[in-house]
Every structure is written in structure tokens, then in C-alpha cells.
Amino acid sequence: MHPAWLILLASLWIATACNVPLWRELLRLPELDNLRGLAFGAGFAVAIAAAVGALLTLLAWRWTLKPAIALFVLAAAFGAYFMMAYGVVIDTPMVTNVLQTNPRETLDLLNLRLLLTVLVLALLPLLWLWRTPVKRVPWLRRLFQNALLFIASCALLAGTLLLIFQDFSSVMRNHTQVRYLINPLNSLYALVDLASKPFQLDSNTLLPLGEDARLAPLPGKPARPPLLVLVLGETARSGNFALNGYGRPTNPKLAGEDVQSFRNAWSCGTSTAASLPCMFSHLGRQAFESRKANYENLLDVLQRAGLAVLWIDNQSGCKGVCDRVAQADTSNLKVPGLCEGGECFDEIMLNQLDQRIAALPAERRAKGVVIVMHQMGSHGPAYYKRVPAAFKKFQPECTSNALQDCAREQVVNAFDNTILYTDQFLSSVIGWLKAQEPRSLPAMLYVSDHGESLGENNLYLHGLPYSIAPDVQKHVPWITWLSPAFAQAGKVSTACLKQRLDAPLSHDNYFHSVLGLLHVQTAAYQPSLDMFRPCTTP
Structure with missing residues (x-):
């Protein structure tokens, strides 16, 4: 077979069969529910095939053509499955999440439906491709033919877009999610965008932050140092x-605890990779996204102020946030009753905690200790794995990682069980903190990194672009517990906090609120973003 025919067949297959999520979304748009919409869809398919064909002609050489087609088809097949199954779209943050996924998280996503989808959309076509001999064309003639094909593909692309431009521009402007469904161009664009980040962001330079940081004496002049636990929730919905x-x-x-649960808190992103570095940054969401260089973060400032800082991770890492502080990984331990199936329940982070703290520098511990606990929490899609049997109260629950195979009630039950277990974990943290009161001033701040879709509008999981993500992926729980001694020493009125439970909050407040709570003085601190300041007396 001539290489040009292989390119044509591969482009048509990708533009049609591998773009079912795109065609399904277009069919839902009311403005395309007519013959004109059908013509637009046909033109859109031709445009996609032309774009894919143009890219493939650049790789249409003897040793690269079949591998290039295989890569395109596999990317399209996997993309099609995840977009169909979970309602996600593929953009730069989503590709970042994929690249940062560890083997355990990958196993949670494998199921029979995924294998069947990839088999039909990729493996069978690729088997045919590999068994099909390709006509050998002298390289000079192939260069000429490739150039001709590239020009023809680009001309077809331009001509088709001109014919459907009015509808095309309207759809792209009014339904921005559609642009992230064009398969596999969405993945290719995201990879190119990700590869260009070093040119947009100086990732080799880490700018210092809070070099003037120091601990101010607590107003109440206590004899004990503060002990603050920052619990990072995972995928919890407010x-x-x-x-x-x-x-x-x-x-x-x-x-049954004296906690304050703030009901109007919002995340910095819709994925861990986006939210975690952002919430520990001093910049705020918009400035963080447009930054030209990386800065040190909240933990660096706390450590520079003289505090002992410890990061305990029961998930997939800290995304660079904890690189310069003491760390402990509990996710792969094998403690009976707390670990099973290759992962550990969140209460494992309390195991041997006293010994971990004792290993921190004594001179820092004397000034105060900050412990960050990164939960497994409600990490999906295998919610049922995150919860010990004793906390599976809501039944029947979904016990599959193919959420679309379960009734929505079962998905919600499985998710609510994770919240019930998070309730148990946070209560256990508070119980441990209360036991530390003779030696310290304990407090806890719990905030989730982002939310989750549980089947609303056929959307599952998270990671949609922030501008189009539903509120459930951005509306997060924010809970504080201050021991009476901590509140008295810091002159924080818990009664005042309870009157502000509906005050608007976001991850933009996190950096400055933690500094304010610990009375860390630095030019990086912005009092207007400190959620505790309105309830703190001098």
C-alpha cells in the first residue's frame, strides 16, 4: 500500500471512530440539531482528518510512518475512553496529571471497558497496519510526495474551515469544552504546551521568599510552643x-467537636498538580498561573522563621511543595489493620507520629511544630478502596473503578463513605492534638485540594479546565479546630469565626492565614487575605 493511502485511512479512522466523544457532545448542542448541524459535523470531521493527515505527512518516512500512526491511534483511543467514561477533557493540566500518575493510581483506572475500547479503536486497526506492507518509495520522490500531501492537507483544512467558519467560531466561542475534545490534537497540543513551559517559565530558578520571616511573640505570652497540623484533603466536596x-x-x-466549617471556600485548581503548589504559594491563583519563575512556598517561610516542619504523605507526593523540609511517606507501609491492598488508610499518618516529631531539630521544636498530612482521602475512581470496612455505612456502594457501570446512587454512597472516614480521621487528629496540650498549643486546619464530579451531567472525577469546571470540582471543605489554649494565646475568637462561616474564602487565603495563625512576620504576608485577622485582637 502506498504511504499516502495509509495516512488517509488513519486520518479518517481517527477523525470519525476515535472522536465519538466530540460527536456526542456536538449532538447535545441545540443549535446543531438540524441539517445545518449535520453539515457542520461532516465538515468538522474533514477538518480534523486534514489536520491529522498534515501532521502524519511530516512523519511519513520508511522507519517512522507506522510508529507515528500507532502513536496517534493509541493516544486517540485512550483519550476517547477517558472522555467517554468520565466526561473529562484533555488539556495541559490533565496531561500533567497523567504524567505524574504513579503505578498504583494507574491500576485504579484499569478495567474491562478500557481494554475493550482500546482493543476496538487501536489494537485491531494497528494489527492490520503492522501486517500491511508499505510500498517503498525512493526518498527524493517521497520528499516531493510528502510535501505535496502536506500542502494538500493544509489547503483542505483551510478550505473546510472557511466553509463552516460561522458555525465553527460560534461553537468554539460559546462551548469552549469542545476544543478540548478534538482527538488526538488535544493531547498533542497539551504536550507541546507542556514542553514549551520551560521557555515561558524559568523552572531552573527558585526565587527566595520570606527571607525576613520571624516569629512574633504570641499576644497571650504562653509558655508552650504552637503545634499546628495542616491536613490536606483529597478530592473532597464541600x-x-x-x-x-x-x-x-x-x-x-x-x-461533637468545637470546629468551624467554612461553607464558601473555593480551590485554586481542579487537580492536585494544579492546586497543591498554588495553595502553598503567596501569589494567588491568577498570578500563580501567569508567573514567570518559581518561588519558595509557605513551608519554606515557616522553616525560615525557625519552626520545625514535617510533611507526611499518604498519597502520590507533594508536587514539589515539600522538597526542602523533612518528609515521611506512609503510603507504602505494611501495618496490619491500617494497610491493605498495597495502600494505607489515612490513619496510618498518626502511627509513630511522636517519634517522627522527636526526630526534628530540638531548637526548632522549641519554637513550634507544623505538620502537613496529605490524605488519600476521596481519591477516585476506586473510592471503595479508601475506606476500612467499619466505615462503609452508606450502601450499596460502587465497588468498580468504572463508575459509569454503577448506578449514581452507588457512586455517591462510595464517595460519602470516604467523607465519613475523613470525619473519623480528622477526629483522630484532634484527639491526638488534645493529648499534646500539656506540652504545646495545638490546632488543626483542614482544606481539600479540589472537589469532584459524581455523575452530574455525565461528568466524573475532576480536572476540567477551571473556567468551565462545575462548582463541585472547585467548592471545597475548609475546617478549623483551635484548642482553647491556642485560641487564647493567639487572641483568636472562635465565636467570631463561627459568625463568619459563610464568608468567601479560597486557596488564595491559605498562605496568609497560616502565617497569621502562627504570628509569622514577613513582607510576604498580606493581612487582607488572612481569614483569622478579623477575629484576632492585638
Whole structure:
């Protein structure tokens, strides 16, 4: 077969069969529910095939053509599955998430439906491709033919877009999610964008932050140092917390504690890779996204102020946030009762915690200790794995990682069980902190990194672009617990905090609120973003 025919067949297959999520989304648009919409869809398919064909002609050489087609088809097949199954789209943050996924998270995504989809869309066509001999063309003639094909593909692309331009521009402007469904051009664009980041962002330079940081004496002049636990929730939805008005009893333990649950808190991103570095930054979401260089973060400032800082991770890492502080990884331990199936429940982070703290420098511990606990929390899609059997209260729950195969009630039950277990974990953290009161001033701040879709509008998981993501992927729980001694020493009124439970908050407030809570003085601190300041007296 002549290489040109292989390119044509591969381009048509990708533009049609591998773009089912795109065609499904276009069929939902009311403005395309007519013959004109059908003509637009046909023209759009031709445009996609032309664009893919143009790219493939650049790689249409003897040793590269079949591998290039295989790569395109495999990327399209995997992309099609995840877009169909979970309603996600593929953009730069999503590709970043994929590249940072560890083997355990990958296993959670494997299922029979994925294998069947890839088999039909990729493996069978590629088997045919590999068994098809390609006509050998002298390299000079192939160069001429490739150039001709490239020009023809570009001309076809331009001509088709001109014919459908009015509808094309309207759809792209009014339904921005569509541009992230064009398969596999979405993945290729995201990879190119990711590769260009070093040219947009100086990732080799880490700018210092808070070099003037120092601990101010607490107003109450206590004799004990502060002990603050920062719990980083994973994929928790604010709306599924009973403390925030949810109709189910997902917070029986916290309901008996003197906590403040803020109901109007919003994330910096819709994925861990986006939110975690952003919430520990001093920049705020918009400035963080447009930054030209990386800065040190909250943990660096706390450590520079003289505090002992420890990061405990029960998930997939800190995304660079904890690189310069003491760390402990509990995710791969093998403690009976706390670990099973190759991962550990979140309460493992309390195991041997006293010994971990004792290993920190004594001169820093004397000034205060900050512990960050990064939960496994509600990490999907295998929610059922995150919860010990004793906390599977809501039944029947979805016990599959193919969420679309379960009734939505089962998906919600599995997710709510993770919130119930998070309630148990946070209560256990508070219980441990109370036991430390003779030696320290304990407090806890719990904030989730982002939310989650549980089947609303056929969307699952998270990671949609922030501008089009539903609120459930951005609306996060934010819970504080201050011991009476901590509140008294810091002159923080918990009664005042309870009057501000509906005050707007976001991850932009996190950096400055932690500094304010610990009375760390630095030029990087912005009092207007400190959520505790309105309730703190001098």
C-alpha cells in the first residue's frame, strides 16, 4: 500500500471512530440539531482528518510512518475512553496529571471497558497496519510526495474551515469544552504546551521568599510552643459534609467537636498538580498561573522563621511543595489493620507520629511544630478502596473503578463513605492534638485540594479546565479546630469565626492565614487575605 493511502485511512479512522466523544457532545448542542448541524459535523470531521493527515505527512518516512500512526491511534483511543467514561477533557493540566500518575493510581483506572475500547479503536486497526506492507518509495520522490500531501492537507483544512467558519467560531466561542475534545490534537497540543513551559517559565530558578520571616511573640505570652497540623484533603466536596448542611450524617465525630466549617471556600485548581503548589504559594491563583519563575512556598517561610516542619504523605507526593523540609511517606507501609491492598488508610499518618516529631531539630521544636498530612482521602475512581470496612455505612456502594457501570446512587454512597472516614480521621487528629496540650498549643486546619464530579451531567472525577469546571470540582471543605489554649494565646475568637462561616474564602487565603495563625512576620504576608485577622485582637 502506498504511504499516502495509509495516512488517509488513519486520518479518517481517527477523525470519525476515535472522536465519538466530540460527536456526542456536538449532538447535545441545540443549535446543531438540524441539517445545518449535520453539515457542520461532516465538515468538522474533514477538518480534523486534514489536520491529522498534515501532521502524519511530516512523519511519513520508511522507519517512522507506522510508529507515528500507532502513536496517534493509541493516544486517540485512550483519550476517547477517558472522555467517554468520565466526561473529562484533555488539556495541559490533565496531561500533567497523567504524567505524574504513579503505578498504583494507574491500576485504579484499569478495567474491562478500557481494554475493550482500546482493543476496538487501536489494537485491531494497528494489527492490520503492522501486517500491511508499505510500498517503498525512493526518498527524493517521497520528499516531493510528502510535501505535496502536506500542502494538500493544509489547503483542505483551510478550505473546510472557511466553509463552516460561522458555525465553527460560534461553537468554539460559546462551548469552549469542545476544543478540548478534538482527538488526538488535544493531547498533542497539551504536550507541546507542556514542553514549551520551560521557555515561558524559568523552572531552573527558585526565587527566595520570606527571607525576613520571624516569629512574633504570641499576644497571650504562653509558655508552650504552637503545634499546628495542616491536613490536606483529597478530592473532597464541600457539599457532601454534614457540617455544611448535607442531608446525610457524614460528620458524626466532628459534629461533637468545637470546629468551624467554612461553607464558601473555593480551590485554586481542579487537580492536585494544579492546586497543591498554588495553595502553598503567596501569589494567588491568577498570578500563580501567569508567573514567570518559581518561588519558595509557605513551608519554606515557616522553616525560615525557625519552626520545625514535617510533611507526611499518604498519597502520590507533594508536587514539589515539600522538597526542602523533612518528609515521611506512609503510603507504602505494611501495618496490619491500617494497610491493605498495597495502600494505607489515612490513619496510618498518626502511627509513630511522636517519634517522627522527636526526630526534628530540638531548637526548632522549641519554637513550634507544623505538620502537613496529605490524605488519600476521596481519591477516585476506586473510592471503595479508601475506606476500612467499619466505615462503609452508606450502601450499596460502587465497588468498580468504572463508575459509569454503577448506578449514581452507588457512586455517591462510595464517595460519602470516604467523607465519613475523613470525619473519623480528622477526629483522630484532634484527639491526638488534645493529648499534646500539656506540652504545646495545638490546632488543626483542614482544606481539600479540589472537589469532584459524581455523575452530574455525565461528568466524573475532576480536572476540567477551571473556567468551565462545575462548582463541585472547585467548592471545597475548609475546617478549623483551635484548642482553647491556642485560641487564647493567639487572641483568636472562635465565636467570631463561627459568625463568619459563610464568608468567601479560597486557596488564595491559605498562605496568609497560616502565617497569621502562627504570628509569622514577613513582607510576604498580606493581612487582607488572612481569614483569622478579623477575629484576632492585638
